[in-house]
Amino acid sequence: MKAGIVCWFVGLSGSGKTTISLMVESKLRAAGIPIAVLDGDELRKWLSSDLGFTYEDRMTHIRRTVYVADLLARNGLIVLAPLITPYKEMREYCRTKLTSYVEVYVDCPIENCIERDVKGLYEKAINGQIPMFTGISDRFDEPTSPDLIVKTNQETAEECACKVIKLLKEQNGCEHVI
Numbered sequence: 001m002k003a004g005i006v007c008w009f010v011g012l013s014g015s016g017k018t019t020i021s022l023m024v025e026s027k028l029r030a031a032g033i034p035i036a037v038l039d040g041d042e043l044r045k046w047l048s049s050d051l052g053f054t055y056e057d058r059m060t061h062i063r064r065t066v067y068v069a070d071l072l073a074r075n076g077l078i079v080l081a082p083l084i085t086p087y088k089e090m091r092e093y094c095r096t097k098l099t100s101y102v103e104v105y106v107d108c109p110i111e112n113c114i115e116r117d118v119k120g121l122y123e124k125a126i127n128g129q130i131p132m133f134t135g136i137s138d139r140f141d142e143p144t145s146p147d148l149i150v151k152t153n154q155e156t157a158e159e160c161a162c163k164v165i166k167l168l169k170e171q172n173g174c175e176h177v178i
């Protein structure tokens with residue numbers, strides 16, 4: 001059996017991680033490629049409902065997600081993990097622990113994320129109603145060595161998804177898709 005790969009999407013809330021990963025998922029699934037998305041909201045509801053957004057809680061959440069992602073990838077799936085993953089030490093952990101790992105930086109200026117405010121969280125964070133909100137009251141370390149950068153304020157979601165698929169094709173061979 002061919003081993004899978006874990007594709008980690010790093011980026012601010014509202015940068016486009018979920019949108020792009022769902023687009024990649026649907027294209028690969030249509031091509032018959034076994035794939036799973038570790039959706040952030042689902043994970044926080046079912047795997048990490050005991051955790052919040054302190055430094056330690058976020059680190060624990062990432063460690064749990066890495067465990068699940070690795071299990072799925074070892075069983076042949078392409079695993080997409082759209083999580084903010086704000087700290088550089090988290091990404092170092094991912095790269096160390098995951099056998100096959102690629103990192104996509106979903107890059108979008110915070111001004112655009114605030115403008116999008118998909119879930120209405122930025123407004124609350126700016127008003128001080130959400131403590132430790134990434135980019136507002138908690139740090140986001142700019143990725144320094146991602147395998148791919150997509151700029152969602154300059155490229156369409158479709159263009160970004162195609163770049164991710166090209167990367168996966170290079171790394172793991174998804175020949176039928178593009």
Ligand SMILES: Nc1ncnc2c1ncn2[C@@H]1O[C@H](COP(=O)(O)OS(=O)(=O)O)[C@@H](OP(=O)(O)O)[C@H]1O
Pocket residue numbers: 012013014018040044053058061062082083084085086119121130131132133134
């Ligand atoms: N304090 C704080 N900071 C950042 N984000 C917050 C916070 N509180 C709640 N949320 C919502 O939780 C989603 C991020 O969860 P993640 O598991 O991806 O975060 S992390 O990687 O553990 O830092 C994130 O989802 P996305 O918008 O999809 O990124 C937010 O909707």
Ligand SMILES: Nc1ncnc2c1ncn2[C@@H]1O[C@H](COP(=O)(O)OP(=O)(O)O)[C@@H](O)[C@H]1O
Pocket residue numbers: 011012013014015016017018019020082116118151152153155156157158160
């Ligand atoms: N190039 C792009 N890639 C991804 N999303 C985009 C892009 N351009 C605009 N958007 C919009 O930005 C928002 C991103 O939200 P979402 O995917 O939930 O972000 P995240 O999962 O990073 O919090 C969506 O409303 C999406 O339609």
